[in-house]
Amino acid sequence: MAAKQLNARAKGQRKLYSGQRQRDATVGKTSLVQVLKNDQCPKTYTMTVGADLVVKSIHIPQTSDVVELYIHDCAGKEMFIDQIDEYIKQPSLVCLVYDVTNEVSLASCEKWLQKVRSQKPEISVLVTLIANKSDLTESRVVSQKEGQAFAEKNNMKYFECSAKDSKCVEAAFGTLANSFHHTYLEKTEFFKSLHA
């Protein structure tokens, strides 16, 4: 197969609802993205303002193709919602992140999902759900079953991750890249059936 480089825009985000902002903004989106970028979990916390951009190239197995992910790490804080709207206009892929030690963060994912899907309902966007901080077993309040059920109900792929475990983060983003590549092949195959 010919070598190609596909570009996808992905987002890790979750929005908070009234009152819980403080807790909500710390589900670990930036850590996940940094793990993907550097294979290393950041030791200190810096709140994301607006959205950070991380570019990651992912090789697609059994091909010579690469999917370049432009990952907009969006702020979870509600005050940045207007800035996020700019990035949310036409995402290729979406990655919602919640914190298994924080029940509210899962509920917020539902609101984010509605926002993403209502923007351009005619374009189907693959969404994955990441249950983050799975290493914190003692303070965990959202079970795997609960997360999986929510993912299934909303047609999302579910991953359980800890930013301290880079394998799972790579698997989650690898799945996104693979599905984007698959969509491209499918669409271009369809384009071949049309002609001017």
Place this chain on the structure above:
Amino acid sequence: MFDVALGSACSDISVSTSFDDAHPPENIIDGKPDTFWATTGLFPQEFVLSFSSPVAISNIHIYTYNLKNIMVMRSTEHEAGAFKMLTKKELERTSGSLQSQLIEVPKATVAQHLRFIIESAYDHFVAVYRVSVDGSQIQE
């Protein structure tokens, strides 16, 4: 008057923002109705159609799929640059058949380069099958 955008008639695609060997930008001007240039993700995407010498254009016709907003610019410089806005179009979505859009230009429009910017689309990927330009080369 003839299709000055046909690759055989002294034109080529000098810039494109996506490149897949299987669907290269040259397909836009190869004169074949069933080959296309595919964008490979994200927008905007663009390509520049360059002529070997200035051309007087009467109209442009594009055949595409999934394209929503397109902006066309022109340059009269020998080296592509100093692009000026020619027109903007919003295309209707089609299903199972190509979008065929005539782009009328003001009388006596001269260009050596035409820049097509795909600003948005109805899906993640756009296919551009053909761009034909009715015009004639200006004798210098």
